[in-house]
Amino acid sequence: MPKRIAYKIEIESISILDEHANFDESLGAGTLRDDEAVFLYEQMTIVRHYDEIAFKLQRSGRMGTYPQNKGQEAAAAGAGFAIKKHAPGSWLVPCYRENLALFLNGLPMEKILLHWMGDERGNQIPDGVNILPISIPIGTHPLHASGLAWSLKYRERVMKEARDNSVVISFFGDGASSEGDVHEAMNFASALKLPAIFLCQNNRWAISVPISKQMGSETVVQKACAYGMHGVQADGNDIFAMYKVTRDAIERASNDMKPTFIEAVTYRLGDHTTADDARRYRDPKEVEAWFNKDPLIRTRKYLEKKNLWSADKQTALEAKAKEMVSQIVKNAEGIAKPTSDDIFDYTFATLPDEIIRQRDTMHTHSLGQNPSQETLNAHTHAGAR
Amino acid sequence: MAELTLVQAINLALTQEMESDERVLILGEDVGKNGGVFRVTEGLQQRFGEDRVVDTPLAESGIMGSAIGLAMGGLRPIAEIQFEGFLGPAYDQLTNHAARYRTRSRGAVTIPLTVRVPVGGGIHAPELHSDSPEVIYAHTPGLKVVMPSNPYDAKGLLISAIRDPDPVVYFEPKRIYRAFRQEVPEDEYTVEIGKARIVEEGSDLTLITWGATTLQCIEAMDNLPEDLSVELIDLRTIYPYDLDTIVESVNKTGRCVIACEAPKTGSMAAEIATAIQEHCFLRLQAPIQRVTGFDTVMPYYKLEMQYLPDAKRIGEGVMACAGY
Numbered sequence: 001m002p003k004r005i006a007y008k009i010e011i012e013s014i015s016i017l018d019e020h021a022n023f024d025e026s027l028g029a030g031t032l033r034d035d036e037a038v039f040l041y042e043q044m045t046i047v048r049h050y051d052e053i054a055f056k057l058q059r060s061g062r063m064g065t066y067p068q069n070k071g072q073e074a075a076a077a078g079a080g081f082a083i084k085k086h087a088p089g090s091w092l093v094p095c096y097r098e099n100l101a102l103f104l105n106g107l108p109m110e111k112i113l114l115h116w117m118g119d120e121r122g123n124q125i126p127d128g129v130n131i132l133p134i135s136i137p138i139g140t141h142p143l144h145a146s147g148l149a150w151s152l153k154y155r156e157r158v159m160k161e162a163r164d165n166s167v168v169i170s171f172f173g174d175g176a177s178s179e180g181d182v183h184e185a186m187n188f189a190s191a192l193k194l195p196a197i198f199l200c201q202n203n204r205w206a207i208s209v210p211i212s213k214q215m216g217s218e219t220v221v222q223k224a225c226a227y228g229m230h231g232v233q234a235d236g237n238d239i240f241a242m243y244k245v246t247r248d249a250i251e252r253a254s255n256d257m258k259p260t261f262i263e264a265v266t267y268r269l270g271d272h273t274t275a276d277d278a279r280r281y282r283d284p285k286e287v288e289a290w291f292n293k294d295p296l297i298r299t300r301k302y303l304e305k306k307n308l309w310s311a312d313k314q315t316a317l318e319a320k321a322k323e324m325v326s327q328i329v330k331n332a333e334g335i336a337k338p339t340s341d342d343i344f345d346y347t348f349a350t351l352p353d354e355i356i357r358q359r360d361t362m363h364t365h366s367l368g369q370n371p372s373q374e375t376l377n378a379h380t381h382a383g384a385r
Numbered sequence: 386m387a388e389l390t391l392v393q394a395i396n397l398a399l400t401q402e403m404e405s406d407e408r409v410l411i412l413g414e415d416v417g418k419n420g421g422v423f424r425v426t427e428g429l430q431q432r433f434g435e436d437r438v439v440d441t442p443l444a445e446s447g448i449m450g451s452a453i454g455l456a457m458g459g460l461r462p463i464a465e466i467q468f469e470g471f472l473g474p475a476y477d478q479l480t481n482h483a484a485r486y487r488t489r490s491r492g493a494v495t496i497p498l499t500v501r502v503p504v505g506g507g508i509h510a511p512e513l514h515s516d517s518p519e520v521i522y523a524h525t526p527g528l529k530v531v532m533p534s535n536p537y538d539a540k541g542l543l544i545s546a547i548r549d550p551d552p553v554v555y556f557e558p559k560r561i562y563r564a565f566r567q568e569v570p571e572d573e574y575t576v577e578i579g580k581a582r583i584v585e586e587g588s589d590l591t592l593i594t595w596g597a598t599t600l601q602c603i604e605a606m607d608n609l610p611e612d613l614s615v616e617l618i619d620l621r622t623i624y625p626y627d628l629d630t631i632v633e634s635v636n637k638t639g640r641c642v643i644a645c646e647a648p649k650t651g652s653m654a655a656e657i658a659t660a661i662q663e664h665c666f667l668r669l670q671a672p673i674q675r676v677t678g679f680d681t682v683m684p685y686y687k688l689e690m691q692y693l694p695d696a697k698r699i700g701e702g703v704m705a706c707a708g709y
Contacts, residue, residue: 091458124491132457133490140477143447147454147462154460158436159407181478184447191442346488347526349495349550352579352625366663374667 009225013233013265016240019293021301023240031240031247032081038308040081040239041299042317044073047100048296049321051270053329054113058274062333066116069097071237071269074295075201076100076171078242079262083169087250091130091152093145093170095138097201097268101171107131113332120346121338130166138172138206139179142198145170146185149194153257167253169197169246175206177220183227186261190227195253197246198224198261201236203268208281224261236264237295267293388566394536395425395501395557398543399463401573403433406461409547412439413448413465413501422467423503423562445471449478449500453486456496461547469504469556470513483552484527498552499543504532505597505646506693507560509686516683517596517647520656522554523624529578530623532556534599536567538621541576549578556623558597581627583634587616590640590707592699593631593657595620598644604696605703613707623653631657632664639670640709642702644694649677671709676702 016028032040051070057063069076080101083090092105099112106129115122115134123133135141149168156163176182177200189196200220204211217223224231230252234241242264249260267290271278278287303309344351344359351359357369367373389397403409411426417440420427430438441448445466452464466472472479479500486494506515523530529551533539539557546553584599585606592615594602599619606615616634620626635641641661643654658673676694684692 120489120491123489124493126493132494137477137481140450140482143450143478144454144457144482146447147451147456148458149454150451151455151458151460154410154436154455155458158410181446181450184442184444185450187442187444188447188451192439342491346492348487348529354625354628366660370664373664 009222011219011221011225011231011233014241014245015235015238016244017238017298017302018235019237019298021298021305023302027244028240031244034306034308036081037239037299038303040077041296041303041309043100043104044077044239044296044299045317046321046324047073047103049318050099050109050325050328053325054116055270055274057113057329058116063113063117065273065275067096067273068270069099071290071294072097072201072203072266073100074239074299075199075236075242075264075266077104078239079169079199079246079264080104081239082243082246082250086247087165087167087254089130089164090166091132091145091148091168093132093141093148093168094134095141095172095176096134096136097173097203098171102131105129105131109328110332113329114335117332119335119338120342121335139176139182142170142172142176142182142185143188145198146188146194146196149189149196149253149259150192152195153193165250165254167195167197167250169199171199171201173206174200174202174204174211174214174220175209176200177223178214183223186224186227186229186259189259190229193257194259195257196259197249197253198259199246199264200262201264201266203266205268205272205278205282207272207276208278219263221261221263229259229261231261231263233263233265236266237293237298239295239299269294386568386570389536389569390563390566391533391536391539391557392423392425392562394540394569395543396427396429397569398540398547399426399429400432402544402547403429403437405573408459409461409463410437410439410455411463411465412441412452412455414441414443414467416440416465421465423559425501425557426465445473445475446478449475449483452498452500453478453483453496456498457486457494461497461499463499463501463547465501467503468510468514469502469516469518472502472518479522479528479552479554480525484525487551488527495550496552497550499546499549500552500554502554502556503559504556505558505560506683506689507597509689512685515686515689517645517678519556519623520647520651520653523653523656527552529553529625530556531578531621532558532596532623533621534558534561534596534619536569538576538582538619540569541574542578542621544573545575545578548575553578556596560597561600564600576621579622579625579627581630582619582621583630584617584619585615587614587638589614589638590642590703591616591618591631591634591638592642592644592703593618593620594644595623596646598646598694601694601696601699602644605699608696608700609703613703615703626653626657628660628664631661635661635665636668639668640706642674642676642699642706644676644699644702646678646693648680649675650680652677671706674702674706
């Protein structure tokens with residue numbers, strides 16, 4: 001019998017605005033309008049400042065560990081904006097390095113600071129904002145995204161509710177793609193035909209482990225193909241490419257109930273978190289090369305070339321960012337510390353008696369917890385023994 | 386009123402909850418066309434369709450994790466994990482996410498999820514099909530754990546679990562799936578989570594148990610001296626367990642034996658014994674006795690009946706405590 005090819009695949013890689021600010025007119029046509037590009041540049045600049053202030057808050061002891069988003073703003077901007085524009089009300093299921101995507105879709109900016117200030121109320125997402133709390137464990141949350149996507153499909157098919165254009169997008173990193181749950185999430189989404197988008201920000205480092213040690217495959221995205229899922233790679237530092245691939249994925253999810261895997265190729269310019277020192281394991285030349293690919297630099301150059309931006313506008317934007325972020329910090333720091341009741345009150349909708357006793361006495365030894373409890377003392381005094 | 390087995394009672398509860406609430410759906414391995422490996426979900430896919438009774442890929446973490454997402458999305462998923470030994474792959478999702486989301490989000494995200502899991506030994510099954518890991522989940526803050534011992538409670542507890550706003554692990558003692566029949570009302574009713582049942586009142590000694598071991602306890606009591614009055618308590622809910630009923634009983638009897646299939650050390654029997662000495666110290670007339678599985682790996686089936694506490698061992702434990 002002649003050999004035959006069992007399966008063959010090609011994966012596209014999309015770049016529209018490259019690191020030298022060259023713009024691909026044919027691929028870029030019909031993506032972001034000028035005003036949208038300006039808006040996203042402004043948002044990325046504000047979030048970059050937010051990130052720097054968060055870093056300083058940690059260094060000055062006003063906040064706990066914080067993972068900088070620096071260098072990865074475009075992936076969050078392009079994807080987050082596509083959701084906001086084409087599928088508002090969709091669920092965003094984040095990791096922790098896509099703050100801007102969350103802010104663009106309604107998360108109050110002080111929530112992220114509050115989270116890293118060690119306060120669960122940072123995860124208390126307001127009603128009507130379809131965003132899950134930041135996920136600390138790596139790669140377990142894409143399954144929640146698959147489940148949410150399943151719930152959207154179920155509500156439409158079984159409960160006859162309007163889904164509008166809602167989909168679910170989850171964010172995770174290259175390291176997470178080694179976790180089994182990510183693969184189970186992809187398989188569920190594909191097998192059950194769910195309106196889900198998996199966005200892997202391949203920033204090339206999982207703390208100290210480089211992509212070359214993380215996987216034997218050439219790309220991350222090719223893993224999605226094993227699940228029969230459409231996959232596309234994009235320049236993660238390019239807002240146009242990220243917008244385009246996400247918009248296409250929304251259409252595929254919403255119209256055809258087919259999930260998409262997007263690999264956003266980017267780079268973590270900062271440390272893993274404020275508790276990390278990347279100089280221990282990264283070549284400074286590699287880091288420097290990626291500083292030249294910074295999404296903010298290329299976007300600004302592009303806008304300047306098109307006469308959409310100026311030095312004056314830049315000065316005004318920086319002043320605005322400073323004022324805005326300082327107000328957000330003030331808001332976050334102004335929230336009074338929770339009382340110890342908060343440790344207990346959210347364990348269940350209705351608390352079991354034992355948890356109420358522990359909350360009300362703040363001790364776990366039983367003596368004194370229950371006023372009717374017999375004591376040796378009472379017995380001695382009563383002469384019962 | 387129909388006489389039903391435990392399996393039939395569970396099936397009836399599932400049917401009625403799916404009838405009355407279209408947010409309720411079932412997901413798991415082989416739950417659809419096959420009706421589950423124990424046939425607990427038999428006929429449900431035919432009745433409610435493939436959207437509501439869903440055969441998932443063979444991945445327990447995937448089942449648990451996507452069930453969490455379904456619950457977040459406003460539905461009332463019932464996830465079946467085929468055997469308690471397969472909870473391992475789903476452990477992370479169940480304990481680190483289902484159990485914690487309400488607290489993590491300060492009430493903004495809640496997980497009304499029911500996890501059905503056949504549990505325990507005695508059916509001559511292969512490895513990891515016969516364990517009793519209930520304490521692991523009882524020890525996880527944010528989870529409720531129940532285990533019925535009869536068809537009536539099975540139906541009422543399952544309806545409570547499905548309607549509960551928080552995740553409930555519903556353990557089904559597979560040994561008694563079809564062991565006996567009991568009258569089960571056709572009407573909907575609930576058995577409150579957190580309430581034990583006094584199976585038989587007594588005044589000399591309190592015998593506490595749950596799940597399939599309840600039957601062994603009843604058999605043991607049949608063989609005890611007639612002048613020994615034993616109060617038998619079926620815990621029904623493993624967490625949050627009914628401390629008040631236990632304390633009231635032990636304060637009355639002054640003696641207590643706790644029987645279960647799980648390994649002794651760190652078991653729910655250990656927790657209950659500790660609570661009894663905290664609350665009933667002055668009334669105790671004998672050390673609390675545990676009659677449990679051993680602190681070993683559950684043996685394959687040639688030896689499983691020697692592992693499981695039977696009526697004889699329970700009776701010996703009761704007599705030792707009564708005679709102290």
